[in-house]
Amino acid sequence: MRVLVAGVDELPARLAYDVWRLRQEVFVVEQDCPYPDLDGRDLEAGTRHVVLLDEGDEVVGTLRVLEDGDALRIGRVVVAATARGRGLAALMMDEAIALCADRAVRLAAQAPLADFYAAWGFEVAGPEFDEDGIRHVPMRRAGREQARPQP
Numbered sequence: 001m002r003v004l005v006a007g008v009d010e011l012p013a014r015l016a017y018d019v020w021r022l023r024q025e026v027f028v029v030e031q032d033c034p035y036p037d038l039d040g041r042d043l044e045a046g047t048r049h050v051v052l053l054d055e056g057d058e059v060v061g062t063l064r065v066l067e068d069g070d071a072l073r074i075g076r077v078v079v080a081a082t083a084r085g086r087g088l089a090a091l092m093m094d095e096a097i098a099l100c101a102d103r104a105v106r107l108a109a110q111a112p113l114a115d116f117y118a119a120w121g122f123e124v125a126g127p128e129f130d131e132d133g134i135r136h137v138p139m140r141r142a143g144r145e146q147a148r149p150q151p
């Protein structure tokens with residue numbers, strides 16, 4: 001397994017196609033949720049795509065890190081159904097958290113996964129809400145302020 005990190009213009013076209021196909025297979029088809037997965041944010045200059053590739057360079061997982069101004073946002077976290085339960089999402093989350101460095105990070109967790117994200121320091125930051133028929137909970141990971149020089 002290896003993890004690739006790239007902006008949209010650095011993603012080879014076929015790899016980008018496989019990333020978006022995986023998201024469609026899981027978030028739209030498997031989770032039976034018609035929603036606009038291709039929302040335009042994949043193309044933003046500040047977006048980083050984190051892609052997990054197997055030994056044959058097939059896409060087995062992906063997530064994206066978005067620039068939201070006052071914080072970064074991790075989303076679209078997914079591992080192919082055939083590859084789940086082996087801790088592979090952690091490889092992508094470790095990379096995403098490294099990308100976020102000292103910045104504050106937000107995400108909307110599918111409610112049963114709040115404990116999963118807590119392993120990276122995320123805390124529930126508000127009440128549960130419904131998005132496209134799926135229960136979510138807002139979570140936040142505090143940034144670390146730059147040490148200020150002492151007077």
Ligand SMILES: CC(C)(COP(=O)(O)OP(=O)(O)OC[C@H]1O[C@@H](n2cnc3c(N)ncnc32)[C@H](O)[C@@H]1OP(=O)(O)O)[C@@H](O)C(=O)NCCC(=O)NCCS
Nearest residue numbers: 026077078079084085086087088089090108109110112116
């Ligand atoms: C969430 C996901 C990325 C985890 O990937 P993974 O590589 O299988 O991660 P792990 O092997 O570390 O397993 C994560 C844990 O979450 C649990 N989990 C995953 N989906 C779950 C769900 N819908 N409800 C309850 N628990 C769930 C797994 O059972 C596992 O629990 P365990 O550690 O106690 O065994 C993967 O299950 C997935 O792609 N799910 C569908 C897409 C999705 O819902 N993404 C999250 C959007 S917020």
